[in-house]
Amino acid sequence: MAHYIGIDVGTGSVRAALVTSKGKIVTTATQEIEVSSPLPDYYEQSSENIWKSVIDTVKTILHTSGISKDSIHGIGFDATCSLVVLDKDSNPVSVSPSGNSTYNVVMWMDHRAKDQASEINDTKHKALKSVGGKVSPEMEPPKLMWLKKNLAETCWKDSAHFIELPDFLTYKATGSLSRSLCSVVCKWLFQADGSGKKQWDENFMESIGLGDLLLHNASKIGSTVLPPGEPCGVGLSHQAAAELGLNPGTSVGTSIIDAHAGVLGCLGCVPDDASFILPGMNNRMVLICGTSSCHMIMSEKPVFVPGVWGPYYSAILPDMWGNEGGQSASGKLVDFVVDTHPACEEAKTQAAQRNNHLHLFLNEILEKEAKFKGINSTCKLTHNFHVWPDFHGNRSPVADPSLTGMKSGLTFACDIQNLALQYLATIQSIGYGTRHIIEENVRAGHCVKVIYMCGGLRKNPLFVQTHADVTGIPIILPNEEESVLLGAAVLGATASKDFTSIQDAMLSMCGKGKVIMPNTQNTEYHQKKYTVFLKMLDHQREYQQIMDS
Numbered sequence: 001m002a003h004y005i006g007i008d009v010g011t012g013s014v015r016a017a018l019v020t021s022k023g024k025i026v027t028t029a030t031q032e033i034e035v036s037s038p039l040p041d042y043y044e045q046s047s048e049n050i051w052k053s054v055i056d057t058v059k060t061i062l063h064t065s066g067i068s069k070d071s072i073h074g075i076g077f078d079a080t081c082s083l084v085v086l087d088k089d090s091n092p093v094s095v096s097p098s099g100n101s102t103y104n105v106v107m108w109m110d111h112r113a114k115d116q117a118s119e120i121n122d123t124k125h126k127a128l129k130s131v132g133g134k135v136s137p138e139m140e141p142p143k144l145m146w147l148k149k150n151l152a153e154t155c156w157k158d159s160a161h162f163i164e165l166p167d168f169l170t171y172k173a174t175g176s177l178s179r180s181l182c183s184v185v186c187k188w189l190f191q192a193d194g195s196g197k198k199q200w201d202e203n204f205m206e207s208i209g210l211g212d213l214l215l216h217n218a219s220k221i222g223s224t225v226l227p228p229g230e231p232c233g234v235g236l237s238h239q240a241a242a243e244l245g246l247n248p249g250t251s252v253g254t255s256i257i258d259a260h261a262g263v264l265g266c267l268g269c270v271p272d273d274a275s276f277i278l279p280g281m282n283n284r285m286v287l288i289c290g291t292s293s294c295h296m297i298m299s300e301k302p303v304f305v306p307g308v309w310g311p312y313y314s315a316i317l318p319d320m321w322g323n324e325g326g327q328s329a330s331g332k333l334v335d336f337v338v339d340t341h342p343a344c345e346e347a348k349t350q351a352a353q354r355n356n357h358l359h360l361f362l363n364e365i366l367e368k369e370a371k372f373k374g375i376n377s378t379c380k381l382t383h384n385f386h387v388w389p390d391f392h393g394n395r396s397p398v399a400d401p402s403l404t405g406m407k408s409g410l411t412f413a414c415d416i417q418n419l420a421l422q423y424l425a426t427i428q429s430i431g432y433g434t435r436h437i438i439e440e441n442v443r444a445g446h447c448v449k450v451i452y453m454c455g456g457l458r459k460n461p462l463f464v465q466t467h468a469d470v471t472g473i474p475i476i477l478p479n480e481e482e483s484v485l486l487g488a489a490v491l492g493a494t495a496s497k498d499f500t501s502i503q504d505a506m507l508s509m510c511g512k513g514k515v516i517m518p519n520t521q522n523t524e525y526h527q528k529k530y531t532v533f534l535k536m537l538d539h540q541r542e543y544q545q546i547m548d549s
Contacts, residue, residue: 002073002498005061006489007054008258009079009165011035011109011291014050016057017482018065019489021498023509025482026067029060036096036103041111044096044103047084050165051172058244073498074251075236076229076491077169078261078484080108081187083143084168088160095147095155105165106143109292109328111393113142114401120145120208127189127204132308134399138328140164140188144210162213162221164188166255173240173252176233179222182256182315186324190225192313194302198225226254227314228264229494229502253491258484259294259324260316262286264502265487266452267298267317268510269478281320281503283449285441287434287467288484289457291332295325295396295437297446305444307397308437317502323446325396325437330430331457333389333405337426338362342414350416363462365420378424378462379469379522385409385421386529387429388536397440398537406536427463428526431470432533438471451475452513454483468518470526478513486510 001020008015014033018026031053036044062069083106085093092104106112117137121128128134135142140162148156163171164183171177181198184190192198200218205211217223226232235249256264263286286296302311302321310323329336338344338358351361366378375381386408393401407422438448451473457463458477468475480486490505499505 001071002496003067003071004489004492004496005058005072005075006485006487006492007058007075007077007169008261008484008488009033009050009054009077009169010258011080011107014053014057015485016054016061017485017489018061018067019486019509021493021508023480023486023511025480025485027061027065028482028485029057029064031056035107036100038096038098041114042097043107043110045082045105045107046102047086047092047105047165047168048102050105051169054169055243058246062245069246072246072250074253074492074494074496075173075246076253076488076493076495077166077173077255078258078488078491079165079169079255081138081183081257082107082165083140084163084165085147085155085159086161086163087158090161093155093158095151097150099154106147108138109392110143111137111401113137113146116142116145116149117401123207125204125207127191127201129304130185130191130310130312131189132310132396132399133306135189136395136399137401138395141208141210144213145208148209160220166257167222170232170252170255173236174233175237177222178224178226178232178254180255181225181227182260184222184225185312185315186257186260186309188221192315194313194319227318228254228256228260228316229491230254231495251492251495251497253495256316256487256491259288259296261487261491262288262294262454262484263296263298263316263322263487264490264506265480265483265485265510266454266478268503268506268508269452269476269513271476271513271515273515281317283447284452285438285448285450286452286454288455289330289453289463290455291330293327293330293430293434293455295434297323297441297448299323299446303441303445305397305441305446307399308440309396323441325441327389327430327433328392328395329389333391333430334359334423334426334457336391337422338419341419341422343416343419347416347419359423359460359462362420362423363460365416366424366462369417369420377519377522377525379428379466380525381421382425382428382529385425386532386536387422387425388533388540389426389429389433396437403540406540408536424462427466428470428529429533431466432530434467435471435530436534438473448473453477454481464516465519468516469522470530472518472523474518475516476513477516479511
C-alpha cells in the first residue's frame with residue numbers, strides 16, 4: 001500500500017503524519033519549536049531549529065509505524081506564512097534587532113512592520129486589490145521594507161534569499177528554490193489571474209522601494225513559481241533523504257500555507273447527510289482555527305471583498321479563486337484570557353484532579369452555572385458581559401492592526417465562575433468575528449451554505465456549537481481531526497502521480513464527517529449580542545477620534 005507523509009509547521013510545533021491513500025492517518029509525531037519575542041510585537045524563529053524538528057518527527061513516525069521507506073510515495077509540506085532569510089551559502093541571517101543570528105525567521109504574527117504596512121496602503125496601488133485593499137503587517141512586503149530600513153547594514157546586506165517558510169522546507173528537502181504559487185500570491189502580492197499572467201509587479205515593487213529585489217531575474221525572491229502539489233525539483237535530495245531516513249528521489253509536492261492545507265484536507269469530505277450541500281467546491285467556507293483563525297472560501301469567478309484577502313487565482317485549487325478572511329488571535333486569545341485570570345491556577349488544579357482538559361472543565365462549570373440560575377442555555381450567561389476580540393489587531397474584515405481588545409461588564413468577581421464567564425464571552429466574540437467576515441463575503445457576492453471546521457479549537461464542543469448558533473450555518477467536522485496534516489499529505493500524494501489531480505487525491509483521502517446544526521432557540525440572543533459586538537467597534541473608533549482630536 002502506498003503511504004504519504006504530511007508535515008505541518010505551525011506556530012509552536014512541527015507535526016508529521018503517515019497517511020494512506022484512503023486518508024487514514026497511521027501515526028503522528030510532534031516536536032515543539034522555539035519562539036523568541038525580544039520586543040513587544042516581535043516574534044522570531046530559527047529555520048535550523050525548524051528543520052531539525054522536521055527530521056525528528058519524520059524519523060519518529062517511520063520508527064513508530066514500522067512502515068518501510070519504500071512504501072513512501074510522496075511528501076507534502078505546509079507552514080505558517082513566515083519570512084526566512086538566508087545568505088549565499090544558505091546559512092541563517094539574523095532578523096533580530098539584537099543581531100542574534102540564531103533567529104532568521106520573521107514570524108507571521110510579528111507586527112513590527114505596522115508603519116510600513118500603512119505606507120504601502122497609502123499608495124492605493126492597484127496591486128492592493130488582490131488583498132482586500134490593504135496589506136497586513138503579517139505579509140511579506142512590509143516586513144521586507146522594515147528589514148531594508150532598520151537592518152540595512154546587516155540583514156539586508158548579507159541576504160541572498162528571502163523565502164516563505166513553506167518554500168524553505170521544500171528547498172531543504174529538494175535543493176530547489178522554486179516558490180509556491182500559494183505563498184507568493186497570498187503573502188507577497190505576486191500577480192496571477194485567469195489570463196495566464198504570473199509575474200512580479202515591477203511597478204508595485206518600485207513604488208514601495210523594493211525594486212532591487214527584482215534584479216538578476218528576481219533571484220532573491222524567486223523566479224520559478226509552481227502550483228501546490230506540483231512535483232518540486234527531482235524529489236528528495238540525497239542529503240535530505242539521508243537526514244530523514246527516506247529514499248532519494250521520493251516525490252515532494254510544492255508547498256502550501258498551513259491554513260490553506262486545511263482546505264485541501266476538508267473540502268473533499270462528504271458527510272452521510274449531505275443533502276444541504278450544493279455541488280462543487282464553492283458555497284463552502286473552511287474555518288481553520290488554531291492559534292489564529294482563517295476563513296477560506298473558493299469560487300469559480302473572482303469575488304473582491306473589502307478587508308478580506310484575495311481573490312487569489314489557483315493558489316489553492318487549480319482554476320479556482322480563493323478569498324481568505326482571518327482573525328489574528330483566536331486560540332491564542334482564549335488561552336490569554338484564561339491564563340491571565342486570577343482563578344486560572346485553581347481551575348487548572350481542579351481540571352487535573354478530574355483528569356479533564358481545562359476547556360472541557362470550564363464547559364462543565366458553565367453548564368452547572370446555567371442550571372443553578374435557571375437559564376435554559378449556557379450562552380445566555382454572558383447577558384451583561386461582552387468582549388471585542390482584537391487583542392492583536394483586526395485582520396478581517398476591518399483590516400486595522402491598530403485595533404485593541406475590549407471587555408465590558410467587569411466586576412470585582414475573580415472566582416472560577418467568573419473565569420468561565422470570561423472564557424465563554426471570548427469564544428462568543430470569536431464567533432461574532434466569524435459572522436462579521438461571512439457577512440462581508442456574502443455582501444460582496446459569495447454564498448456560504450456550510451462551514452467546514454478544522455484545527456485545534458474544533459475539539460472544543462462549545463466553540464463549535466457557538467459558531468453554528470452565531471452564524472446560523474451548519475458546521476461539518478471531518479472524522480479525521482487532523483485536516484491540516486491530511487492536506488499536507490494530499491500535496492505529496494498529488495506530486496507522486498498516484499492520483500490524476502489534486503481534487504482526485506482530496507476525494508480519495510478526505511473521508512466522511514458529522515454535521516453540527518445551529519440551535520435556533522438561541523438566534524435572537526446572539527443577534528442582540530452581535531449588535532453589541534458591532535457597537536463596540538464603533539465605540540473604540542469614537543474613543544480614538546476623541547483622543548486624537
